[in-house]
Amino acid sequence: MSFRKGIEVKNIKFVAALALSVAAVPAFAGQYNSKPIAAESDTIRYFKGVASITRETPTALITITPLENDNGRPAFAILYENREEKPINFGLENISVTTNGMAVPVLTKKQLAQKAANAAMWAQFGAALVAGVANADYGSTTTSGWVGRSYVNVETNSYNSNNWAARQDMKEMNAEIQAATEARLADAAQNVIDITTIDPGNGYGGKIILDKPKSKIWPAPITVTINGEAFQFTMTK
Numbered sequence: 001m002s003f004r005k006g007i008e009v010k011n012i013k014f015v016a017a018l019a020l021s022v023a024a025v026p027a028f029a030g031q032y033n034s035k036p037i038a039a040e041s042d043t044i045r046y047f048k049g050v051a052s053i054t055r056e057t058p059t060a061l062i063t064i065t066p067l068e069n070d071n072g073r074p075a076f077a078i079l080y081e082n083r084e085e086k087p088i089n090f091g092l093e094n095i096s097v098t099t100n101g102m103a104v105p106v107l108t109k110k111q112l113a114q115k116a117a118n119a120a121m122w123a124q125f126g127a128a129l130v131a132g133v134a135n136a137d138y139g140s141t142t143t144s145g146w147v148g149r150s151y152v153n154v155e156t157n158s159y160n161s162n163n164w165a166a167r168q169d170m171k172e173m174n175a176e177i178q179a180a181t182e183a184r185l186a187d188a189a190q191n192v193i194d195i196t197t198i199d200p201g202n203g204y205g206g207k208i209i210l211d212k213p214k215s216k217i218w219p220a221p222i223t224v225t226i227n228g229e230a231f232q233f234t235m236t237k
Contacts, residue, residue: 031069031072031237032069032073032074032212032213032235032236032237033066033235033236033237034066034074034076034222034233034234034235035051035066035233035234035235036051036052036053036064036066036231036232036233037232037233037234038053039055039232041055041056042054042055042231043055050065050066051065051066052064052065053065053231055229055231057083057229058083059082059083059084059227060080060081060082060083060084060227060229061079061080061081061083061203062078062079062080062081062226062227062229062231063077063078063079063205064076064077064078064079064224064226064231065077065078066233067207070207070209071115072212073107073209073210073211073212074209074210074212074213074222074235075207075208075209075210076207076208076210076224077205077206077207078095078193078205078206078207078208078224078226079203079204079205080198080203080204080205080226080227081198081201081202081203082198082199082200082201082202082203083200083201084200085200086200087197087198087199087200088197088198089195089196089197089198090193090195090196090197090198090204090227091193091194091195091196092106092108092193092194092195092208093195094226094227095193095208095224095225095226096224096225097208097210097222097223097224097225098222098223098225099213099215099220099221099222099223099235100215100216100217100220100221102214102215104210104211104213104214104222105210105211106208106209106210106211107192107208107209107210107211108192109192109194112192112209191206191207192206192207192208192209193205193206193207193208194206213235215235218235218236218237219234219235219236220234220235220236221233221234221235222234222235
């Protein structure tokens with residue numbers, strides 16, 4: 001993606017976020033698919049089929065791009081260049097999302113961490129259930145009766161060889177769950193927008209992850225508002 005002549009990008013964070021938004025992730029793979037609706041003052045540009053909206057105002061240059069779903073939740077990349085004559089603070093506090101007049105929560109890093117922990121807990125619970133069923137295959141039975149003139153109790157142990165394999169599978173599943181959780185936390189820490197001071201002429205960008213929209217009408221209109229500038233999308237699922 002290129003910018004209009006005369007726009008100078010001085011902040012390497014802005015460049016890195018730009019690469020994230022248009023090159024790293026396909027836009028329409030997942031449960032929720034978003035397509036931009038350009039206003040008269042907007043420019044839509046495509047990179048390998050991914051559409052981005054760019055809007056230039058007296059105080060900012062803003063680009064927003066739909067991203068691949070993040071664990072079943074809609075996500076967008078946002079790039080913001082400060083055109084004011086003074087530094088500004090930019091973060092999730094400057095962004096809101098609505099659909100059909102209802103607010104769609106923009107998840108903070110703390111909320112994303114909690115959701116990742118909950119998902120891991122339920123996944124591990126499922127793995128434990130599998131192991132519990134396998135462990136039920138191990139047990140013992142006691143048989144009593146007369147042998148000659150003696151009355152004896154004979155205990156017989158039963159063991160299913162699949163039991164050991166199931167426990168090993170559970171260990172592997174728990175390791176995979178832990179690795180996936182750590183990857184989600186690292187992604188949020190590195191890429192999710194957090195409050196940042198942007199000097200004049202510099203830019204900052206990252207991604208936002210939404211909670212699942214509760215619209216009863218699909219396709220649903222989605223409005224992403226950034227510092228008072230409203231961007232329109234149509235979302236399907």
